[in-house]
C-alpha cells in the first residue's frame with residue numbers, strides 16, 4: 001500500500017517541487033503545475049514522454065491539455081494524498097519539460 005508522506009518527508013520531497021513552480025491544490029492533498037510549451041506538438045510530445053514514465057511507474061497524472069498548455073495535478077489515489085510517487089513523477093515531469 002502506498003503511504004501518504006509525513007510532514008518531514010514533505011519538506012524533503014515536496015518543498016523542492018513547490019520551489020520549482022508546483023503549488024498545493026486547494027481542498028486536496030495534491031500538487032499542480034501548468035506547463036507551457038512553444039506549440040501544441042511540443043506539449044503533446046511532453047505528454048507522450050511523460051506517459052511512458054507514468055506507465056513504467058504505474059503512477060498516473062491527472063492532466064488536461066489546451067493547445068500549448070498542459071495542466072497537471074499529482075496525488076496518489078490509493079493513499080488519498082501525496083506520496084513519494086507524486087514527488088518522483090513531479091520531478092520527472094520537470095526534467096522532461098526542460099525545467
Ligand SMILES: C[C@H](O)[C@H](O)[C@H]1CNC2=NC(N)=NC(=O)C2=N1
Pocket residue numbers: 058059060061074075076077078079
Ligand atoms: C490499481 C491502481 O489504480 C494502480 O495501482 C495505480 C494506477 N495509477 C495510479 N496513479 C495515481 N496517481 N494514484 C494511484 O493510486 C494509482 N494507482
